[in-house]
Amino acid sequence: MALDRSDVQNIADLARLAISDENLDKYRTELSSILDLVEQMNAVNTDDVQPLAHPLDAVQRLRADVVTEENQREKYMDNAPAKEAGLFLVPKVVE
Amino acid sequence: MSQTAFHNLTLTEISKGLEAGDFTSVEITQHFLDRIQSLDTGDNGYNSFITISAEQALADAKAADERRAAGNATQWTGVPFAHKDIFCTDGVLTTCGSKMLGNFIPPYDATVVENFKAQGAVCLGKTNMDEFAMGSSNESSFFGAVKNPWNLETIPGGSSGGSAAAVAARLVPAATGTDTGGSIRQPAALCGLTGLKPTYGRCSRWGMIAYASSLDQAGPMARNAEDAAMMLNVMASFDTKDSTSVDQPVPDYTTTLNESLAGKVIGLPKEFFPESLDGEMAAKMREAIAEFEKLGCTVKEISLPSTQLAIPAYYVVAPAECSANLSRMDGVRFGHRCEDPKDVEDLYKRSRGEGFGDEVKRRIMIGTYALSTGFYDAYYVKAQKIRRLIKDDFVKAFEEVDMIMGPVTPSPAFKMGEKSGDPVEMYMEDIFTIAINLAGLPGMSVPAGQIKGLPVGLQMIGNYWSEALMLNMAHQFQQVTDHHLAAPQGI
Numbered sequence: 279m280a281l282d283r284s285d286v287q288n289i290a291d292l293a294r295l296a297i298s299d300e301n302l303d304k305y306r307t308e309l310s311s312i313l314d315l316v317e318q319m320n321a322v323n324t325d326d327v328q329p330l331a332h333p334l335d336a337v338q339r340l341r342a343d344v345v346t347e348e349n350q351r352e353k354y355m356d357n358a359p360a361k362e363a364g365l366f367l368v369p370k371v372v373e
Numbered sequence: 374m375s376q377t378a379f380h381n382l383t384l385t386e387i388s389k390g391l392e393a394g395d396f397t398s399v400e401i402t403q404h405f406l407d408r409i410q411s412l413d414t415g416d417n418g419y420n421s422f423i424t425i426s427a428e429q430a431l432a433d434a435k436a437a438d439e440r441r442a443a444g445n446a447t448q449w450t451g452v453p454f455a456h457k458d459i460f461c462t463d464g465v466l467t468t469c470g471s472k473m474l475g476n477f478i479p480p481y482d483a484t485v486v487e488n489f490k491a492q493g494a495v496c497l498g499k500t501n502m503d504e505f506a507m508g509s510s511n512e513s514s515f516f517g518a519v520k521n522p523w524n525l526e527t528i529p530g531g532s533s534g535g536s537a538a539a540v541a542a543r544l545v546p547a548a549t550g551t552d553t554g555g556s557i558r559q560p561a562a563l564c565g566l567t568g569l570k571p572t573y574g575r576c577s578r579w580g581m582i583a584y585a586s587s588l589d590q591a592g593p594m595a596r597n598a599e600d601a602a603m604m605l606n607v608m609a610s611f612d613t614k615d616s617t618s619v620d621q622p623v624p625d626y627t628t629t630l631n632e633s634l635a636g637k638v639i640g641l642p643k644e645f646f647p648e649s650l651d652g653e654m655a656a657k658m659r660e661a662i663a664e665f666e667k668l669g670c671t672v673k674e675i676s677l678p679s680t681q682l683a684i685p686a687y688y689v690v691a692p693a694e695c696s697a698n699l700s701r702m703d704g705v706r707f708g709h710r711c712e713d714p715k716d717v718e719d720l721y722k723r724s725r726g727e728g729f730g731d732e733v734k735r736r737i738m739i740g741t742y743a744l745s746t747g748f749y750d751a752y753y754v755k756a757q758k759i760r761r762l763i764k765d766d767f768v769k770a771f772e773e774v775d776m777i778m779g780p781v782t783p784s785p786a787f788k789m790g791e792k793s794g795d796p797v798e799m800y801m802e803d804i805f806t807i808a809i810n811l812a813g814l815p816g817m818s819v820p821a822g823q824i825k826g827l828p829v830g831l832q833m834i835g836n837y838w839s840e841a842l843m844l845n846m847a848h849q850f851q852q853v854t855d856h857h858l859a860a861p862q863g864i
Binding site for chain 2: 286289290291292293294295296297305308309311312313314315316317318319320321322324327328329330331332333334336338339341350353354355356357358359360366368369370371
């Protein structure tokens, strides 16, 4: 699968990754060769095979709806790059 | 006992020495810390640690000695070890080898970390690793490559390369690792260690920074099987905080190490011994397997025909899951944030663009593409179907054999920089390890000698929940061989 520059730009946008213009070609070549590797999967017919989501085919456990953790708002926010009055700060979203 | 011998003691010997009162935890902890300081840091150091927790370790050692004096010590109380920097440690920097988490101080402990703390074990620091555990050479770490103590110009393997190098250089007696596609077994093999990736669900993933959630599993990296058993005893637990943790009783893995191997059947998959396999590697494997035959095992040729599909399927499943897992690194709640974002879009894109390294970006983009509208069935669903085929191969094989064996890697450690120019060539390094993660099976690397002075590993692949048998077989092998005793020159 050969990607072109606009494909790579589109993928980077979807992934919210800033990629410099001069790196687009490098990623285009590398991603294309990884996709070539991946496409070796097509050598085998899997029409009647059930996809495997969990190696042990486990299902989600349920638990009682009770409080198990205490809120430690300040501790949890210690890593925030920008905060004010117990809130995370981001650039203005709504005018 | 003279202090110079401390670092040559195994984990088990240290535990026994503490119990016998031969030395204190403070003494032995100080010895290892001094050794790390002199051999690991600076331009000529191995660079196997990202964080050295000297103060905390000495305080923990003192507390451990007091606990022992009070009469309630366990096998682990006061025993030094290290954690891969992927495990969240309350109040201690946890970077996952990334600039993105270069300033991240977790507000909680991973369950595996908690398990060690409850026993009074002494963590000396956090070991270097490929960024977000994506790599097979430890060259993708933001904190610099790690040197293989066996030859400083070669890579130690990855992603648990820091743990492997630290144990091989006797900077710690053992360390934790994680394995998504070979990240415990491959560095263990290349550094001459005994490393075990348990059955998926054996060790809790809570607080272990996720790469590919359906494949990630924690496990021990140690100098021999006996020490790996002691590690797994504390690492393995059922944990309600990890929804994929499996509620299976944890046996005492140290009590079955001496069982007889008579009558055990070893399967040798022909796909693990292709014509193209390096002759010296094939010879090492044959020598190792002959030892198992002497111990009473029989050998049978088997086939795992879907093995060749493992790498293609892995490079869909793992990147897809990583693109989802790493989406939370957005510069808002923790981690790297770009300067002066002009809007939210710019904040996300530049924080992530600056915070992630090349290999992580490649995998995020492959995953994003594979999960995008119109491609989901062709890539992700197809890969999950292949995963079923790979698992079915193993299930069928285990109807007739007790253990599967083959090489861990195609060759010994390669030179730094040798494969970093071509991602696909690097991915081939994991050709023998990846299928095991896709199937969720346990896999182990056991030292099998050296090729041109560099260690190689024999891989044992067990059935689900057969960790006790794997450790038993490895231990018996190590009673009749001395590959695991070999140390890098000058150590």
